[in-house]
Structures are given as C-alpha cells and as structure tokens.
Amino acid sequence: MFFFKKKLLPLNIFFPEDFVDIHSHLLPGIDDGAKNLDDSIALIQKMSFYGIKHFITTPHILGDVYPNTPKIINNKLKLVQAELIKRNITDISIHAAAEYMIDEKFIEILEQEDNLLTLKDNLVLVEMSYYSPPLHLYDVLFKLQIKGYKPVLAHPERYFSYHKDFQSYYKLKNAGCLFQLDLLSLTQHYGKDVQKTAQKLLKENLFDFVGTDTHHSEHLNLLETISTPKNLKIIENLLHNNKRFLKE
Template sequence: MFFFKKKLTPINELFPNSFVDIHSHLLPGIDDGAKTLEDSIFLIKKMKSFGIKNIITTPHILGTFWPNTPEIINDKLALVKNELLNQHITDVNLSAAAEYMLDERFMKLLYEKKLLTIKDNYVLIELSYVNPPENIFDLIFEIQTNGYIPILAHPERYIFYHYNFKNYKKLKDLGCYFQLNLLSLTEYYGREVYSTAIQLLKNNLIDFAGTDTHNDIHLKKLKELGTAKNVKLLKPLLLKNNLFNNFN
C-alpha cells in the first residue's frame, strides 16, 4: 500500500505582491512575540522569503500586562527599521499599529482617541479566549460611535462562539470586520479551530488575513498552508488585504 502526502503549493507562491500582513508581533521585547532585535530581523527576513514584504505589525496592548503606548511601539519600530536599513533590506515595508484587548484600558484610550490604527480608522481588537465581554455588541457599537471601524482578530479561535454561530453573523451585521489567522488553516490551533475557520470562509464572513507571527515555530508551520483546498478559499481573500497597503 502506498501513502501519498498532499501536494502543497510552495509558501512563496501563495501571497500576491500587494498582500499586507495586518497581524503580527515582530517588535522586540514588548509582548509575547519577538524577544530581541535579532529575533525581529530573523522573522522579517523569513517572512520576506515567503513573499510577505508589506507588514503592519501589531503588538499587544493589554491592561497592565502589556501596557504598551504609541511612544513605546514607535520607538521599537524605528529601531527595527533602522536595523533593516543597516542590513540593506530595503524591499520590506514595515509599519506598526496594535492589537487591543477589549478591556477598561482600551475604553479609556478609545474615548481619548489615542488608538493606533491599522490604517485610517480601522482598529484591530481581540477578546479573551475564556469568555467574551457580556456587552460585546454594545462595545462594537461604542467603537463605531467614536469613529473607528473594528477588525476582530482571529474570530475562529474563540471557542465560545463555535456552537453559537449566529453570534458571528450578528457581529458582522453590526459592521465588525473579521481577520483570519492563516495558521488556523494548518490545524496549528487544533481541529475545531480549523473547522470553524473553514466554515467562516465558506460563509464569506472573513474579510482579511494575517499570519499572527510570534516566532519561528509559527513560520515553520505556515509552510503547510498551501493545500489545494486552502489555496482555493484564500486566493480572493489574500488579494483583499491590499486595502491596507499604505506604503505607496
């Protein structure tokens, strides 16, 4: 009996030139992503080899655990960009925003209009993996009332919505955009997350994609993305990410 591995499209053939990765953790030492400047450059180089050359990296802002500020983030961004230049890497477009946990600190920053946005007024938000805010729908409305457009990071990873799919549709109906983690399609987070990601894609509920890269383990796993099924589902989605191409 012969066993055949699934033929994969090479990772560097998946991403169109216009693709912008809108979710990653590449700035050194300020969250659970890159730890050092060397880590940052290594990850960016590897992403470049995958064909990902437009990156809006998004460090966590989460209460007192990761109390990042625009000043901290922009200082680290300048450090990384300077090192890219020192290494003569000039074909990677790097900028920074943030991934905000919907907590009390976020609400304070929201009312003060001090949010780092992906582009224009698009803001990347996340929820606790344990329980969603009881007033999640009111919070989405509040974000919009204050002039921002919410993008919910990795909706497929929120287990509490897996068996209550109507909440995904309700969030979408309220005007919340969804960003898929590409790693979810490799079963990195488990079969259940993978199945939900597929269901969201098939129901046209996903708007954008991101790698959510934290480390080299993530990028090694990402090489498994190019199954025939994934390529078919992702092709139009990856093209849509050029909405955030603000480097030209």
C-alpha cells in the same frame, strides 16, 4: 502502506505580490512575539523569503500584561526600521498598529485617547477573551464606531464560546465587525474545533482579511504547510483583499 504528502505551492507564489500581513508580533521585547532585535529581523527575513514583504505589525495592548502605548510601539518600530536599513535590507515595508484587547483598560483608552493605532484609515484590530466575551462587548463596539473607527476582529474562529453559537458571528458582523482569519487556523495548530469553525466561516463568506499572527519561528515553519492549491482557491480573494493595506 504509502503516505503521500499534499502538494504544496511555493509560498512566494501562494502569497500575491503586494500582499500585506496585517497581524503579527514582530517588534522586539514588548509582548509574546519577537524577543529581541535579532529575532525581529530573522522573522522578517524568513517571511520575506515566503514572498511577504509588507507588514503592519500589531503588538498586543493588553491591560497590565502588555501595557503598550503608541509611543512605546512607535519607538520599537523605528528600531526595527533602522536595523533593516543598517543591514541593507531595502525591500521590506514595515509599519505598526496594535492588537487591542477589548477589556476595561480598552474602554479607558477609548475614552481618554484621541487617536488609536489603526491598520489603515479607521480600521482597528481588536481581540477578546477566547473563553468568555466581554459583558459590554456590543456597547464597546458601538462606542468604537461612534468615535469613527471600524473594528477588525482578530481570529474570530478562535473564540471557543462562539463555536456552539454560530449565530453570534452574524450578530458581530451586523454590529459592524470585519473578520480577520489567522492563516494557521487552516491547520490543526489551534485545535480541530478552531479549524472546523474557520472552514465554516470561510464557507459562509464571513471573513474579510487574513493575517499570519506570527509570534516566532515555529509559526513560520507551520505556515509552510498551508500552501495547498485547495487552500489557495478558498482564500485567494482574502489574500488579495489585504492589498488595500498597502501604505502609499
């Protein structure tokens, strides 16, 4: 029996020029992403080879697990930017925001801090527990918007509690959430249920943006498998939507 490999497009053709990856973990040593500065640069260079040259990287801000602050994140960003210059890597644009976990700590941050780290303008990347949404989720989303922010919900396809309650996705959209697809959800990396939910959300046109959610080289190796003509047709408009995040 013969097995035919799916035809893949080169990633530097799959990703449009000026594509901006708005979800990754490329800053060294502050969450479960890049371990050190060399690791950061290696990930960025590999993504550059794929045609991704613009980044708004998003380290976790997650309670006491990853208690990052804007100061910590911006200091790490400066280290990476300086190292890129030192190595004469001049075709990369990297900025930083954050991936905020919606929990009690986030409520404190929202009440105490004047400025959240945004992807651009007022857009804030948020996430929640995969297994149980916060009890006061909609109150938090309302407060976020009252303060002038627009929530971008990271990887909604990965929230297992909504897989059998698809109407909740419409409720989240009606509550003002934009949706960001993790590109690896096009594969079975996170499981078949996540893949199926991603496909259904795509069919219903509920996604607004995409992100790689890169943490390590294994993610990038798997990213190479998504670039089929079929996938490009399905998400091409989303890939182009990400251009709005280009920094001026």
